[in-house]
Amino acid sequence: MQKIIFLFFWFASISVNSQEIVLTGTITDKEGLGIQNASIILLDSNNDSVDYAFTDVKGNYSLSYQKGNLSSLKLEVSCLGYSKTYKLIGVLSQVQNFVLERKVETLREVVVEANQKIKKEQDTTTIKTASFTNKTEQTLEDVLKKLPGIEVQQDGSIKAHGVAIDKLLIEGEDMFNKNYKLLTKNLDANVLDAVQIIDDYEDNPVLKKLNNSDKVALNLKLKKGKKNIWFGNVTLGAGIVSENRWKESLNLGLIRKEIKLFYLADYNNLGEKATDLVSSNVIENDIFGEDRLEYSAKSLFTINSNEIGLFSKTQSVFNNAFLNSLSFTKKIKKNLSLRGSAYLTNDIQNQNSFAETNYNFGSNPISFTENSFYNRRSSLASTELELKYYPNDKNYITNLFLFKEHPTHTNNNLLFNSNQINQSSKNDNYTFYNHFNHTLQLDRNKVLNNYIYFGYDKMEENTKIVSPLLNSFLEVNSGDAIHQKSNNSLFYIGEKTKLIAQFGNFDITNSLQFEYSKEIFANQFTITEQRFSNYENNLNFNKIKLDFDNALRYNFSKKINFTASLIVKNTNFNTTIGNKNFWIVNPTISLNIKKTGFGNFAVSYSENNDLPEINQLTSNFQLIDYRSFFKGTNFQNPIKNSVSQFTYSIYQDQKRFSVNTGLIYMKSKTILNTISTITNDFNFSSSLLTPGGDNFNFNFSVVNYLRKLKLASKIETIQNWNSTPISVNSDVFLILKNYSNTIKYTATTYFKKGINLDGGFAYHFNKSEFDSSTNENNTKDIFLNLNVDISKVLLAECKNASYFVNSQNYTFSNLVLNYNPEQSRFSYRLVFNNMFNEDKFTFVTLNNFTFYQSSVDLVPRYLLGTVKYRF
Incomplete structure (x- = not known):
C-alpha cells in the first residue's frame, strides 16, 4: 500500500509538470542597443511568480517553465532608468522582444516594494x-x-x-x-x-x-x-481545569542603526529544555576562510535519563525550564562595533522509566530489568563579547571572548532486578575561550590571516553510589557508599598563520599552525576513606602540535572548480605513561560543479588520520556508570579512515522545487575498538586498536509544488549499511552487520482560505546480523495536522500523530484555538495537549546480540490557556 501511495504522488507530480517551455528574447532601447541587467518576471493568472531572469550585456534573456495547467501568462520587464512594461502572452510562446522607453525622474528617496512571494x-x-x-x-x-x-x-x-x-x-x-x-x-x-x-x-x-x-x-x-522603536510582547499562560501547567515569556527588541538589542525571557514546564539552546564547543576548519577551535573536557560518569528521541519534548519530557538572555550590537565608532550576549538558563527534569535488556549469547543469555526514577538540575550561565574593528579597507580585526559556568546535579534511584541502587553526581564545569583574528590584504589578490586562540575547560565530578552489587564485587560492607571524584582540565594555546592568494584561475592557501596543550584526567575511588587504586587513573598529557595546511583550487569557470589539499601534522605526546611522536598526512581532493541550470554536483575523497583522546588512554579500569567499567589502551599507530562522497542538489525556490541527494562511503582502516565482557551484574570494556569496517550512507529527497493543487510534497529516504568487528565474551572478533532504511512522505497545502492540511507518513526498518543470528525491527508513524479558518479572527489547529511500534499503537491529538481580534494588541490561545491521555510509551530496539525494551511515562493530558500582548 505504501509503495502505491509513493508511486501515485510521484507520477502525479511528473505528469503535471511534464512539458517544459523555453522563452527567449531581447530587451533594447529605441536606438536598438541591448539593455543589460533588465529584470524579466513571468507571472501566472494569480500574479504568482513562475520564473525570472536578468538580461546579459547584449540585452538577451532566457526563461524556462513547466506548461502544466497554466492558462495565461504575464511577462513584466523593468530596468532602472526605463519605463516598466508588460505583455500578456500564451503558454506556448517562445520568443518575446521588448523596446523600453527612457524614464527621467529626480528622486529624493527610492523605496522598492516587492509583492513577489520569492525574489x-x-x-x-x-x-x-x-x-x-x-x-x-x-x-x-x-x-x-x-x-x-x-x-x-x-x-x-x-x-x-x-x-x-x-x-x-x-x-x-x-x-x-x-x-x-x-x-x-x-x-x-x-x-x-x-x-x-x-x-x-x-x-x-x-x-x-x-x-x-x-x-x-x-x-x-x-x-x-x-x-527605531521598542517592540515586543508578553505572554502569560496557565493550566485550566487540569494538571498545573504554565508558560510565561517576554520578548523585548530595539532595532536602530547604531544599536540593536534583544531581551528574551521564558519560564515554562511544557518540556522544552533551556540549556539545550546554548551551543557547546565549536570546531571549524575553513580552508579559504577563518578557523575556530574550541576543545572541551571529558565527563567520566554517566547517569542515563532514558529520554525518547522519537517524540517532541512536550510529549515525553518532564522539565521546568527558565531562560533569561540579553544580546546586543553597538556601533562604538563608524569602524568599530561591539557584540555582547549574556545567558542564564536552568532546567529541572524528572523522568520515570522501566527497561528490560536481554543479551543473547546462545546457551548463556543474560537478562535484567531497570526501574528508574531520574532527577536532574542543570544550570548554565554564559557570556560572550566580540569586538569588530575595520580601520581601513585592508585590515579587519576581531576578538571573541566566551565564558561558561555549567553546574549539574543528578540523582537516580532505581531497581536493578530486585536490588535497590542510588546514584548521584555533582558536576561543575568552567569554560573560557578567546579567539583573535587579524586579516590583512597584502595586495589585490593576497590576504594574510593571523589567528591566535587559547582556552581552558575544567570538569569536576563528585559521584556517590550505593549499590549492594558493587559492594559485593569489591568485597566491602553492603551499606557503604562508593565515592568517585574525577577531574579533567584542559588548557591549550595556539597560533595559525594563513596566506590566501589568487593567481588567475588558481586559489592557493598555505598555513602554518603551532599548538600547545596540557590536559589532566584523574580520578579517586574510595569507600569509607579506603582507596582502591586499581580503579583510579592519574594521566597528565602534554601535547605539542605543528600543522602544515596547503590547498589549491583551480577554477575552470565560475561554476566548476577542482580542489586539492594536504594537511601534514607532527604531534609530540608527553604523558605519564611515556613519550611518542607521530607524523600524520591527510589528503583531500574534490570536484565541484555549482550554480548550473542542472543544479550543484560535488565528488570528493579524503583520508582522515587522527589520534585518540586522553580518556581513551587510561591504564586502569574506571567506573563510567553504576554497572560498567572502562579501560583505555596504549596505542602505537594513528586511527585511520577514508571517506568517498558524492552529492547533488538543486534548489529552485521560486518554483518551490528542490532535489537533494548524497552517497557517502567510509572505510575504517584502523579503529579504537572495544573488547567487552558482560556478566549478570556488570560490563567490562577495554580499548584495542583493530581493523575497522565499512559504512555506506545514501539519502535522497525531492520537494515539488503543484501550483494547480496548491500542494507542496516531499519524498525522502535515508539508507545506511555498516559492518564492524566486535568482541563480546570472547577473544574472537566477529563481524556485525546493520542495515537501516527510512522512507518519509509529507504534503502541505497552501489555500488562501478554508482548511489547510499538513500530513504524511514514515516507515523505519532496521536489520542486524551477528554470529549467525538475524534480528529485524520496523516502526511506522503517520501524522495529519489540520488548520481551519473558522473566521477572520478565530483559527483552529488539530494536530494528530499515530505511532505503530511492533504490536503497540499510540495516538496523540492536540487541539489549539487561536483568537486574534482585529485592531487589537491582544491575542489568545488555548492548547489542549494529549487529548486521548496516552500515559506510557514502550519501544523496542533490536541490534546484534541485544534486545532492549523501555517504557517511559508521557506528559498527561492538560489544557493550557495563554494571552499575549504585543507592543
Whole structure:
C-alpha cells in the first residue's frame, strides 16, 4: 500500500509538470542597443511568480517553465532608468522582444516594494513570510519550518539550501553567533516580514573581496513598524481545569542603526529544555576562510535519563525550564562595533522509566530489568563579547571572548532486578575561550590571516553510589557508599598563520599552525576513606602540535572548480605513561560543479588520520556508570579512515522545487575498538586498536509544488549499511552487520482560505546480523495536522500523530484555538495537549546480540490557556 501511495504522488507530480517551455528574447532601447541587467518576471493568472531572469550585456534573456495547467501568462520587464512594461502572452510562446522607453525622474528617496512571494537577486533569495504562514505560528522557528529552501532539524539547528547555516542575522547584524536557537525558539513570529537566504556568505569584509566562500546565512527582515522603536510582547499562560501547567515569556527588541538589542525571557514546564539552546564547543576548519577551535573536557560518569528521541519534548519530557538572555550590537565608532550576549538558563527534569535488556549469547543469555526514577538540575550561565574593528579597507580585526559556568546535579534511584541502587553526581564545569583574528590584504589578490586562540575547560565530578552489587564485587560492607571524584582540565594555546592568494584561475592557501596543550584526567575511588587504586587513573598529557595546511583550487569557470589539499601534522605526546611522536598526512581532493541550470554536483575523497583522546588512554579500569567499567589502551599507530562522497542538489525556490541527494562511503582502516565482557551484574570494556569496517550512507529527497493543487510534497529516504568487528565474551572478533532504511512522505497545502492540511507518513526498518543470528525491527508513524479558518479572527489547529511500534499503537491529538481580534494588541490561545491521555510509551530496539525494551511515562493530558500582548 505504501509503495502505491509513493508511486501515485510521484507520477502525479511528473505528469503535471511534464512539458517544459523555453522563452527567449531581447530587451533594447529605441536606438536598438541591448539593455543589460533588465529584470524579466513571468507571472501566472494569480500574479504568482513562475520564473525570472536578468538580461546579459547584449540585452538577451532566457526563461524556462513547466506548461502544466497554466492558462495565461504575464511577462513584466523593468530596468532602472526605463519605463516598466508588460505583455500578456500564451503558454506556448517562445520568443518575446521588448523596446523600453527612457524614464527621467529626480528622486529624493527610492523605496522598492516587492509583492513577489520569492525574489532572487544574485546570491540572495528573499522569501516573504506572509505567503507561507497562517497566523497560527508562535515563534520564528514555526515560520522557518514552512519556508522553501529551509530545513529545521530536530535539535533546532537550521539548514538552508542543504547547508548548515553559518549565521542567523537580524537586519544584517549577527547578534547571537552560534546560539541562534535562543532566537528561533523565542522570537515572536508576528514581527517577521521576510527571510533572506544568502549564498556564498562571508562576514569578513577583507576575505569577501576574494569571493571564495561556500557558507550560507539567513537574514531576518522585520516589519517596518518594528524599526527605531521598542517592540515586543508578553505572554502569560496557565493550566485550566487540569494538571498545573504554565508558560510565561517576554520578548523585548530595539532595532536602530547604531544599536540593536534583544531581551528574551521564558519560564515554562511544557518540556522544552533551556540549556539545550546554548551551543557547546565549536570546531571549524575553513580552508579559504577563518578557523575556530574550541576543545572541551571529558565527563567520566554517566547517569542515563532514558529520554525518547522519537517524540517532541512536550510529549515525553518532564522539565521546568527558565531562560533569561540579553544580546546586543553597538556601533562604538563608524569602524568599530561591539557584540555582547549574556545567558542564564536552568532546567529541572524528572523522568520515570522501566527497561528490560536481554543479551543473547546462545546457551548463556543474560537478562535484567531497570526501574528508574531520574532527577536532574542543570544550570548554565554564559557570556560572550566580540569586538569588530575595520580601520581601513585592508585590515579587519576581531576578538571573541566566551565564558561558561555549567553546574549539574543528578540523582537516580532505581531497581536493578530486585536490588535497590542510588546514584548521584555533582558536576561543575568552567569554560573560557578567546579567539583573535587579524586579516590583512597584502595586495589585490593576497590576504594574510593571523589567528591566535587559547582556552581552558575544567570538569569536576563528585559521584556517590550505593549499590549492594558493587559492594559485593569489591568485597566491602553492603551499606557503604562508593565515592568517585574525577577531574579533567584542559588548557591549550595556539597560533595559525594563513596566506590566501589568487593567481588567475588558481586559489592557493598555505598555513602554518603551532599548538600547545596540557590536559589532566584523574580520578579517586574510595569507600569509607579506603582507596582502591586499581580503579583510579592519574594521566597528565602534554601535547605539542605543528600543522602544515596547503590547498589549491583551480577554477575552470565560475561554476566548476577542482580542489586539492594536504594537511601534514607532527604531534609530540608527553604523558605519564611515556613519550611518542607521530607524523600524520591527510589528503583531500574534490570536484565541484555549482550554480548550473542542472543544479550543484560535488565528488570528493579524503583520508582522515587522527589520534585518540586522553580518556581513551587510561591504564586502569574506571567506573563510567553504576554497572560498567572502562579501560583505555596504549596505542602505537594513528586511527585511520577514508571517506568517498558524492552529492547533488538543486534548489529552485521560486518554483518551490528542490532535489537533494548524497552517497557517502567510509572505510575504517584502523579503529579504537572495544573488547567487552558482560556478566549478570556488570560490563567490562577495554580499548584495542583493530581493523575497522565499512559504512555506506545514501539519502535522497525531492520537494515539488503543484501550483494547480496548491500542494507542496516531499519524498525522502535515508539508507545506511555498516559492518564492524566486535568482541563480546570472547577473544574472537566477529563481524556485525546493520542495515537501516527510512522512507518519509509529507504534503502541505497552501489555500488562501478554508482548511489547510499538513500530513504524511514514515516507515523505519532496521536489520542486524551477528554470529549467525538475524534480528529485524520496523516502526511506522503517520501524522495529519489540520488548520481551519473558522473566521477572520478565530483559527483552529488539530494536530494528530499515530505511532505503530511492533504490536503497540499510540495516538496523540492536540487541539489549539487561536483568537486574534482585529485592531487589537491582544491575542489568545488555548492548547489542549494529549487529548486521548496516552500515559506510557514502550519501544523496542533490536541490534546484534541485544534486545532492549523501555517504557517511559508521557506528559498527561492538560489544557493550557495563554494571552499575549504585543507592543
